Amino acid sequence: MALRNDLLQRITSAPSEEAWRAIIEDTIEQCAGALTLANAPGEVTKRDRAVGALDHFLSASAWDMWGDFGSAVERNADRLAAWWAQPFGAKAILILDGLSLRELPWILEGAKARGFTVHGATAYAAEIPSDTNAFARALGFSSRSQFQNNSGGSAHRLTPCKTETVNLPWLDCAALIDSSPNWLFWHQWPDAKLHDGSGAGQGLDTLTRDIAAQLTSDDFWSFVERLAQGRRLIITSDHGYAATGLFFDAPQHQADFLKSALKSGRLVPGTLDPGPFVPPVAIQTTGQHGPHLLAVGRWKWKSQGGYPTLAHGGLSLLEMLSPFVELTK
Numbered sequence: 001m002a003l004r005n006d007l008l009q010r011i012t013s014a015p016s017e018e019a020w021r022a023i024i025e026d027t028i029e030q031c032a033g034a035l036t037l038a039n040a041p042g043e044v045t046k047r048d049r050a051v052g053a054l055d056h057f058l059s060a061s062a063w064d065m066w067g068d069f070g071s072a073v074e075r076n077a078d079r080l081a082a083w084w085a086q087p088f089g090a091k092a093i094l095i096l097d098g099l100s101l102r103e104l105p106w107i108l109e110g111a112k113a114r115g116f117t118v119h120g121a122t123a124y125a126a127e128i129p130s131d132t133n134a135f136a137r138a139l140g141f142s143s144r145s146q147f148q149n150n151s152g153g154s155a156h157r158l159t160p161c162k163t164e165t166v167n168l169p170w171l172d173c174a175a176l177i178d179s180s181p182n183w184l185f186w187h188q189w190p191d192a193k194l195h196d197g198s199g200a201g202q203g204l205d206t207l208t209r210d211i212a213a214q215l216t217s218d219d220f221w222s223f224v225e226r227l228a229q230g231r232r233l234i235i236t237s238d239h240g241y242a243a244t245g246l247f248f249d250a251p252q253h254q255a256d257f258l259k260s261a262l263k264s265g266r267l268v269p270g271t272l273d274p275g276p277f278v279p280p281v282a283i284q285t286t287g288q289h290g291p292h293l294l295a296v297g298r299w300k301w302k303s304q305g306g307y308p309t310l311a312h313g314g315l316s317l318l319e320m321l322s323p324f325v326e327l328t329k
Contacts, residue, residue, distance in 0.1 A: 007022060008057075016068040017072045022066070031101040041204075048204065048318065058317070063296060077135060080236065091182055091234075093183070095184075098190050100318050101321055107215065117329070119325075130313055147164060161180075170219040171221045238324070241311065250301060254277055258299065259301050264303050270293065271284065
């Protein structure tokens with residue numbers, strides 16, 4: 001699928017911040033239309049492929065834009081800290097680990113159907129690399145585990161609040177929410193499901209069906225309502241994910257390099273040779289979380305045990321953009 005001429009012109013003629021805003025707006029537009037349980041598997045795959053046109057542009061023609069991503073797109077951790085500093089009487093943040101823009105329709109439609117007011121829905125940048133603990137560190141915690149049972153102390157960026165991280169059923173999560181005015185709750189789904197289903201024969205279709213069932217369930221929305229009771233609520237994520245099962249097989253010489261450098265993953269820490277390829281198939285980054293070599297674009301390669309069909313850590317839009325939905329009830 002080719003990019004629209006107006007979008008291409010806007011991206012190529014605007015300053016970096018505006019170009020990235022155009023990319024994000026188009027990605028949200030591609031993903032945000034309402035879904036049904038019946039059409040979700042096919043429609044989500046169709047939308048994923050449509051976003052692939054932008055991914056191809058960013059890897060084949062404009063890969064230098066990824067070098068500006070960390071400065072041109074506001075980081076989700078920074079946006080959350082700024083939001084937390086606003087003078088709301090009580091507030092809460094729900095981090096759904098690995099939630100991507102594919103899931104935005106379920107949040108928006110479910111919220112409206114159940115009487116919530118949606119104050120805004122957009123996306124901000126995941127950390128580089130798009131890793132769970134990198135996001136936790138950006139919020140001032142040493143790792144996600146510090147969220148458990150309020151064990152993160154008071155040195156982080158979202159004080160004062162109570163914190164928790166679990167992978168429990170939604171109604172059990174609701175029972176954990178007490179009357180404390182400020183809550184930061186990190187649920188380990190859907191990332192836990194993503195990695196459970198990343199083997200051969202699993203992938204986006206299986207995950208989409210689980211996501212649809214979860215995000216339309218009474219149990220999930222009972223939990224959200226408990227968390228939003230008397231509080232202004234943000235639903236967001238630490239990172240998204242790539243449906244790598246839909247990616248293209250890299251040419252053999254590039255595949256050999258990627259397998260040697262990245263094994264079966266999409267990132268590796270350290271300062272490493274990104275290979276001689278133009279356009280690149282991997283990009284060396286440096287930043288707050290140290291140097292990393294990251295896969296760029298929509299390539300997959302054969303590896304021992306089979307390349308995963310769902311993954312995160314590389315440079316593609318649905319890995320690197322985190323939904324940000326603000327609700328009240």
